[in-house]
Amino acid sequence: MTFAIETRDLSYRAGADFSLRDVGLHVPAGAVYGFLGPNGSGKTTTIRLLLGMLRPRGGTIAVLGRHVPRELPAILAMTGYVPERPHLYPHLSVREAMRFHAGFYPGFEGAYAEELLATFALPAERRLSRLSKGEMGKLHVLLVLAQRPELLVLDEPTDGLDPVVRRDVLSALLGFCSQRQATVFISSHLVHELERICDWVGVLDAGRLVAEMPMQEFKNGIKRIRVARAPAGVAGAPFVLLARETLPAEESWVVRGWDAPMAEWFAAAGADVREVEDLDLEEGFVELLRSSRVAAA
Amino acid sequence: MYRQILHALWSGLRLPVALLALVAFALPLLMVTYGANLPGAPAGEVADWLFAAQQIGVLIPGLALVAGVLVGLGAWMHDHAGKHVYALSLPVSRERYVWLRFAAGATLLLAPVLALGAGALLATLSVRLPSGVHAYPLSLTGRFLMATLVCYAIFFAIAISTRRAAVAVLGVICGLLLADLLLAAVGVQASVTPTVFMWLTNWPGPLAILVGRWALFDV
Numbered sequence: 001m002t003f004a005i006e007t008r009d010l011s012y013r014a015g016a017d018f019s020l021r022d023v024g025l026h027v028p029a030g031a032v033y034g035f036l037g038p039n040g041s042g043k044t045t046t047i048r049l050l051l052g053m054l055r056p057r058g059g060t061i062a063v064l065g066r067h068v069p070r071e072l073p074a075i076l077a078m079t080g081y082v083p084e085r086p087h088l089y090p091h092l093s094v095r096e097a098m099r100f101h102a103g104f105y106p107g108f109e110g111a112y113a114e115e116l117l118a119t120f121a122l123p124a125e126r127r128l129s130r131l132s133k134g135e136m137g138k139l140h141v142l143l144v145l146a147q148r149p150e151l152l153v154l155d156e157p158t159d160g161l162d163p164v165v166r167r168d169v170l171s172a173l174l175g176f177c178s179q180r181q182a183t184v185f186i187s188s189h190l191v192h193e194l195e196r197i198c199d200w201v202g203v204l205d206a207g208r209l210v211a212e213m214p215m216q217e218f219k220n221g222i223k224r225i226r227v228a229r230a231p232a233g234v235a236g237a238p239f240v241l242l243a244r245e246t247l248p249a250e251e252s253w254v255v256r257g258w259d260a261p262m263a264e265w266f267a268a269a270g271a272d273v274r275e276v277e278d279l280d281l282e283e284g285f286v287e288l289l290r291s292s293r294v295a296a297a
Numbered sequence: 298m299y300r301q302i303l304h305a306l307w308s309g310l311r312l313p314v315a316l317l318a319l320v321a322f323a324l325p326l327l328m329v330t331y332g333a334n335l336p337g338a339p340a341g342e343v344a345d346w347l348f349a350a351q352q353i354g355v356l357i358p359g360l361a362l363v364a365g366v367l368v369g370l371g372a373w374m375h376d377h378a379g380k381h382v383y384a385l386s387l388p389v390s391r392e393r394y395v396w397l398r399f400a401a402g403a404t405l406l407l408a409p410v411l412a413l414g415a416g417a418l419l420a421t422l423s424v425r426l427p428s429g430v431h432a433y434p435l436s437l438t439g440r441f442l443m444a445t446l447v448c449y450a451i452f453f454a455i456a457i458s459t460r461r462a463a464v465a466v467l468g469v470i471c472g473l474l475l476a477d478l479l480l481a482a483v484g485v486q487a488s489v490t491p492t493v494f495m496w497l498t499n500w501p502g503p504l505a506i507l508v509g510r511w512a513l514f515d516v
Contacts, residue, residue, distance in 0.1 A: 051386060053382065072390070073389055076387065077388035083382045083386070089305050090375060091308050091309040091375075092305060092308055096305070096308065100301045104298055104387045104388055104389065
């Protein structure tokens with residue numbers, strides 16, 4: 001498998017309160033990779049490290065097979081980045097901002113940009129300082145899509161947008177991906193939003209990557225099971241126990257990597273699996289974070 | 298890329314730059330306002346007129362400073378507001394981007410410089426000078442260009458610097474003033490700040506271009 005983004009032992013420190021530790025990301029080429037994590041977990045910092053805006057304390061970063069920061073201009077020429085808070089030059093009009101952006105990207109497709117301008121219903125002659133937050137978000141997505149990148153890095157691109165704008169933006173992104181087979185690295189704390197569009201997921205919490213797997217595995221592999229006569233220990237279990245809770249007559253376990261034949265392990269331990277419940281992505285995400293925090297403590 | 302940056306800068310600063318150009322054009326014309334009948338004027342009157350022209354000339358380095366500050370700080374204003382994120386995401390090296398911005402800002406400054414040149418030329422052509430008095434429109438324009446670029450370069454560098462660097466510069470200035478206070482307190486007859494100021498404003502100090510005579514007309 002070739003990776004559009006690959007980091008090894010990536011570390012960064014920002015003051016005394018926050019650090020990224022040993023982050024090892026593997027974003028497959030052509031994937032839509034959801035980068036999940038609560039607010040303040042280090043998603044934006046990781047993205048800024050990937051794009052060479054910050055210098056890591058340790059570790060290596062490769063984007064599109066090239067070294068960061070040594071080959072940064074070449075990487076950025078093939079990468080479209082939508083920051084968390086888009087900030088373009090406010091005195092420019094929408095069309096001037098398009099011209100400005102196009103000047104830096106030889107592959108910028110003016111016709112496609114015009115098409116997106118109409119799709120997003122953006123006022124071409126309006127100054128950016130007079131655009132709404134939703135319009136600003138759409139404009140930034142327009143700019144990066146029209147530059148025809150191989151990699152799209154989107155930092156909470158729909159945060160704070162109304163549902164209509166959010167749907168416009170996401171459908172434009174998905175349309176682009178299906179046409180171009182580009183890799184998308186999209187960060188968000190809105191789990192349900194990523195559930196629909198991503199095929200890989202990485203979960204960051206307090207500066208540590210706590211999980212990275214195909215979305216299907218993430219969705220199907222995390223279960224809540226109700227166990228009677230639950231064993232005290234889980235040594236040799238073929239799954240990962242994320243959480244356990246004692247109920248009046250049984251225990252509720254949240255496990256990762258569950259597969260139906262694994263019930264035999266409980267039977268061998270003298271326990272009885274009474275119910276296996278699918279968790280939606282958000283519940284799975286919460287349980288994953290909870291268990292990683294318990295482990296870290 | 299240069300064209301795009303220049304256009305973006307022009308869109309943001311066109312009003313103040315146009316105003317600067319207007320003032321730059323007007324200053325040399327002001328110098329000749331009262332000099333219409335000079336060839337036949339008595340020597341004292343010519344001297345008065347030259348003195349008045351020189352007084353107006355003092356405003357020219359001030360204008361260079363204002364232009365340098367305005368364009369130097371304006372060149373980075375919006376990037377600072379966005380924490381430079383957009384600029385850093387563009388596919389050019391940081392050094393090249395800085396040079397492109399510097400060049401674009403310097404190009405904008407040509408507007409007041411050319412305006413001053415045009416004003417100086419027009420002023421020169423509009424007055425018949427008495428014998429022994431000469432006009433120096435080109436050297437005045439060249440000097441204004443240099444002074445503007447020096448001021449621009451200084452404030453461009455200050456504007457792009459990190460907060461830490463800005464604090465360091467402020468720290469040095471405060472340190473100099475504090476040193477003077479301490480020296481005065483212990484009765485030592487020496488002062489640091491005026492010495493540093495003299496060093497900066499006397500050749501080969503970087504601000505030497507701003508001081509001295511700024512005369513369009515001289516003997």
